[in-house]
Amino acid sequence: xxNISYKxxxxxxxxxxxxxxxxxxxxxxxxxxxxxxxxxxxxxAQSLVRFLLYSNQFDIEGLIATTSTHQRDKTAAWRIQxxxxxxxxVRNNLxxxxxxxxxxxxxxxxxxxxLPRYGxxxxxxxHDSEGSEWLIKVVDQEDxxxxxxxxxxxxxxxxxxxxxxxxxRTIEELEKFVxxxxxYTISDQDDSGIWIRNEFPALFYIVSPGEDYIHSTWNGxxxxxxxxxxxxxDASLAENPWLRKNIMEDHGPLxxxxxxxxxxMEGDTPSFLGLIDNGLNVPERPDYGGWGGxxxxxxxxxxxxxxxxxxxxxxxxxWTNAIDEVIGNDGxxxxxxxxxxxxxxxxxxxxxxxxxxxxxxxxxxxxxxxxVKVDNTLNITIRSGEEIQFDASNSTDPDGDSLSYHWxxxxxxxxxxxxNWYKPITISDxxxxxxxxxxxxxxxxxxxxxxxxxxxxxxxxxxAITRYERIVINILPKIN
Numbered sequence: 001x002x003n004i005s006y007k008x009x010x011x012x013x014x015x016x017x018x019x020x021x022x023x024x025x026x027x028x029x030x031x032x033x034x035x036x037x038x039x040x041x042x043x044x045a046q047s048l049v050r051f052l053l054y055s056n057q058f059d060i061e062g063l064i065a066t067t068s069t070h071q072r073d074k075t076a077a078w079r080i081q082x083x084x085x086x087x088x089x090v091r092n093n094l095x096x097x098x099x100x101x102x103x104x105x106x107x108x109x110x111x112x113x114x115l116p117r118y119g120x121x122x123x124x125x126x127h128d129s130e131g132s133e134w135l136i137k138v139v140d141q142e143d144x145x146x147x148x149x150x151x152x153x154x155x156x157x158x159x160x161x162x163x164x165x166x167x168x169r170t171i172e173e174l175e176k177f178v179x180x181x182x183x184y185t186i187s188d189q190d191d192s193g194i195w196i197r198n199e200f201p202a203l204f205y206i207v208s209p210g211e212d213y214i215h216s217t218w219n220g221x222x223x224x225x226x227x228x229x230x231x232x233x234d235a236s237l238a239e240n241p242w243l244r245k246n247i248m249e250d251h252g253p254l255x256x257x258x259x260x261x262x263x264x265m266e267g268d269t270p271s272f273l274g275l276i277d278n279g280l281n282v283p284e285r286p287d288y289g290g291w292g293g294x295x296x297x298x299x300x301x302x303x304x305x306x307x308x309x310x311x312x313x314x315x316x317x318x319w320t321n322a323i324d325e326v327i328g329n330d331g332x333x334x335x336x337x338x339x340x341x342x343x344x345x346x347x348x349x350x351x352x353x354x355x356x357x358x359x360x361x362x363x364x365x366x367x368x369x370x371x372v373k374v375d376n377t378l379n380i381t382i383r384s385g386e387e388i389q390f391d392a393s394n395s396t397d398p399d400g401d402s403l404s405y406h407w408x409x410x411x412x413x414x415x416x417x418x419x420n421w422y423k424p425i426t427i428s429d430x431x432x433x434x435x436x437x438x439x440x441x442x443x444x445x446x447x448x449x450x451x452x453x454x455x456x457x458x459x460x461x462x463x464a465i466t467r468y469e470r471i472v473i474n475i476l477p478k479i480n
Contacts, residue, residue: 029100030275030283031145032058033138035114035131036268037068037153037189039076042259044152045083047268049247049258052087053355055107056100057277061138061147064131065113068153068189069211072118080111086253090359093252097358097366114157119190123159132160139180146204148182148283150271154190158183162200178203182283184271184292187216198315206286206295206319208337213267217293217321220341222265232328233342237349238265246353246463252360270341273348279372279468280344280454286319288413288452288470291348294340295319324412347456350463357463367461370397374455374469381474385441392455392469393433401459407435414451416475425451437473445477 034051038044048063063084065075088104095101114131115122122129135157139147149158158181165177184206185193197205208216220231222238236242240260248258274281274292281290287297299317321337328334357366375391382388395403407430411417416425416439426438437453453471458464 027277028145029057029059031061031138031143031147032272032275033062033064033135033147033149034060034272035064035066035149035151035153035155035157036080037066037071037075038079040068040071040153042262043264043267045079045257045259046261046266047152047272048080048083049254050266050269050352051272052083052107052254053094053352053358054272054276055087055102056094056098058272058275059145060102060107060110062131062134063107063111064134064157065111066131066153066157067114067116067118067122069118070189071153074116075113077111077113081108083254083257084108084111086257089253093360094355094358096363097368114154114160117156119154119156119192120159120195122156123163123192123195127160128164129157129160131157132164135161136165136177139177146180146182148184148272148275150268151183151185151189151193152268152271153186154192155183155185155188155196156190156192159192159196162196162203175202183207184274186218186268186271187211187213194314197318201316204319208321209300209314209318215321215337217295217337217340218267218270219264220293220338220345221267221270222261222342222345231338231342232326232330232332232334233345234329237345242349246349247356250360251356254359255356273341276351278351278369278466280456280470282470285413287322289322289324289340289410291344292341293337294322294324294412296322322412347458347466351465353463354461354465367401367459367463367465368398369465369467370395370401370403370457370459372455372457372467372469374471377469377471379474380471381476382437382439383476384439384445384478387436387438388473389434389436390453390455390471391434392457395433395457397459397461399459399461401461403433404458404460405431405433406456406458407431408454408456410452410454410470414449414472416449416451427453439475441478445475447477449475451475 036044063080065077065080084107091101112130112134115129166174178200182204187208188210247255270292274290275283282288286295297317297319300314300320323335323337324340325335326339326343354367373394397403407427409425428436451473453473455469456466458466
């Protein structure tokens with residue numbers, strides 16, 4: 001879209017992300033519009049089962065069957081309907097555990113389809129589809145909340161919606177439309193993704209670019225045999241024996257819809273894991289990291305394996321792969337982008353298993369998340385050489401379970417570690433409810449820095465469930 005300048009809008013967005021503070025307040029439900037090439041392989045069906053177990057945390061606006069490079073000339077809305085029907089059979093039992101689960105009838109009304117054509121062959125004049133028209137209608141609603149678009153296959157339904165809005169509206173109207181979208185694609189599974197990113201440079205877009213799956217951040221979800229990088233997580237939690245026991249068998253009609261793993265467990269699930277309200281995730285800040293991985297805003301280098309031969313390189317900054325340093329279960333240190341997801345695997349798999357229990361068990365028989373409460377979380381400011389106390393002893397558990405605590409410094413989302421990597425932040429007794437955090441005074445800061453303190457609270461129920469508190473700490477230079 002070379003005849004329209006977005007430079008000022010892009011700068012405004014960048015400034016928002018740089019200077020907007022994070023406040024640990026109750027979040028509104030995110031609006032979610034899923035694009036899925038379901039039936040190209042089992043993982044889309046797997047992800048949809050998990051997604052529906054969290055459907056009370058989302059306002060689900062669309063479940064759209066699409067094509068992809070793996071399924072070029074057909075869509076499979078029938079499979080979405082099949083899984084939603086199974087969800088309908090357990091919805092009443094889910095409501096015993098938490099409120100807000102949508103009805104089967106509501107979800108069925110949100111199932112649409114894209115054109116049965118591959119990639120850019122479904123973008124342009126006379127290529128509107130039921131799915132692309134519905135996306136435009138959803139974004140146009142009088143609702144200030146953004147629309148999250150997890151893309152599990154090809155992105156051409158999104159591409160067609162953007163193409164039509166650009167053709168039929170003013171520049172200002174187009175900018176407003178684009179500003180309401182939040183896209184997280186599982187790599188590029190057709191040739192429309194790179195076109196979208198380059199044609200609409202102000203679009204919020206999370207992706208590990210290209211068709212290269214081995215190096216992609218989302219690959220940290222599970223399936224070590226499929227991955228290039230070694231993982232320090234428990235591989236068994238993403239394999240069929242665990243899934244049969246905890247998800248597929250003896251867990252009702254919805255669990256029975258979960259197919260066995262063929263290549264990788266739920267490759268699409270990271271696109272919505274970061275939207276779950278668990279106290280750790282901050283959807284608007286991919287650089288903060290969470291269950292869906294961590295991403296930073298930059299223009300990635302061109303690498304041949306990332307792109308189709310006929311695609312251009314990335315032309316602008318996108319939210320893309322970032323690296324965490326994580327100590328694995330084996331005690332080794334791992335430094336790679338997939339660690340930004342697998343570091344949370346035990347927690348999100350246990351959470352999944354607990355919710356699957358909700359499909360068949362009474363409230364008293366099942367486990368439920370602890371409620372984390374820290375006495376001091378907002379506008380935390382400290383100077384080099386100072387200490388500050390935090391107290392989480394008022395945290396509770398709805399089932400009366402005992403709680404364990406784990407405080408740690410999540411260094412990568414902050415800036416302090418980059419300047420003071422050899423002077424770590426100290427946390428007294430990080431396994432207790434009360435801690436003292438200290439900032440070393442050996443280095444003179446020339447400007448304010450930030451660091452992230454994370455509290456993970458885990459109950460002793462079965463399966464154990466973890467919830468979090470994220471505290472962003474502002475570190476100021478010493479007063480001389």
